[in-house]
Amino acid sequence: FRSVGYEFSDQDLTLCILHIEKILNINMAFDWEVVKVANAPRYKLDVPTVQLPLRITVKGPAEESGDFLTHMIEVLGAHMEDFENFLRSLDPSAFEDVSVSTESVDLPPIGAPTFASEHPVEVILNNVHPEYGFTTDIRMYVIQYVKELVKDHLDVSLELIDIEYAGIIESEYGTMKNSISLPLRITVKGESKASKETTLSVIKIVEDYNQEIKDFLISLNEDVFEEATISAESFNFDSIIEMDIEETVHHVQIIFENAPNRYRLSATDRKSIIRFVKKKLDENLDESLGLVLVVDAGDIINAGVLSLPLHITVKGPAAEADFALAFVIDTLNDHKHDIEMLAKSLDWNELKD
Secondary structure, three states: OOOOOOOOOHHHHHHHHHHHHHHHHHHOOOOOEEEEEEEOOOOOOOOOOOOOOEEEEEEOOHHHHHHHHHHHHHHHHHOHHHHHHHHHHHOOOOOOOOOOOOOOOOOOOOOOOOEEEEEEEEEEEEOOOOOOOOOHHHHHHHHHHHHHHHHHHOOOOEEEEEEEEOOOEOOHHHHOOOEEEEEEEEEEEEOOOOOHHHHHHHHHHHHHOHHHHHHHHHHHOHHHHOOOEEEEEEOOHHHEOOOOEEEEEEEEEEEEOOOOOOOOOOHHHHHHHHHHHHHHHHHHOOOOOEEEEEEEOOOOOOOOOEEEEEEEEEEEEHHHHHHHHHHHHHHHHHOHHHHHHHHHHHOHHHHOO
16 A cells, blocks of 8 residues: 555554454454454654554463564454455555555653654755745645655654644855745654754755755645756754734634434534534644634524534634644545534434435
């Protein structure tokens, strides 16, 4: 299975873990008990793939403890076809040709001390069409692509927390003709504190995969990026130029189609959906924007249509205020399946269609 950028939704991830737990409980040797199956940190792989790292806790005879891991992998391996079919039931388009394998991996022990650190990396695009300006939506797509590359190729001892746009910097590249600067604030977690080596390792990932980045840019706009070259270097966070920040309020409706006529969401269900929407916006909104508030705007009377009107407040650079609503709607549309599944789980009898 190859799909750079695919991520399990929170609900699908939970369902996957429960399905794995079910396979193990049914098929493990009778004298061993599965205590807990939990999600674990990602680890490094050298090919594009979807990872589902698990930390599985079992208990059984002490004299057989050395065989736990081998037996679990054998059990999971024997039932991978079952799990593949389960994945297809979650998302038929994404997992139509999926092939699943299982292997052991060394994970940091629970409770091991870790440190979060921020690293400044400037991605520089040269030989770009002279009349092109780096639009906010293109910047968002590029940052997301770089995030997936770093996540997949970062050293096994490190975990990527986030990559975000750092802002405008006073850089010679920013004033060079046919050049675009993309300063990034890259946050990672590991067993050691911030080091120059970590910054250099991220820079090396960008440089090693600059052709892949260029191919991605060409897929966005061939005329602009056909002759582009990509490089990366460190910069100083102190060189970031302060920008005017303003808050804007946006009126958005979540519309549920095929709901029973005159059906209304209960107050509790509305709060659950709003909490979920806030979480998704917090996690996925464009890097230049910050979520301030999501509140219930009350019912809009529209016979035959079930909707949840919201007032969504975001903050960001004043120059990008006009684009904020589009980013909010795009983010919610990207997660409309998750919102739909949540609503069905709240009232299956009424909302199953």
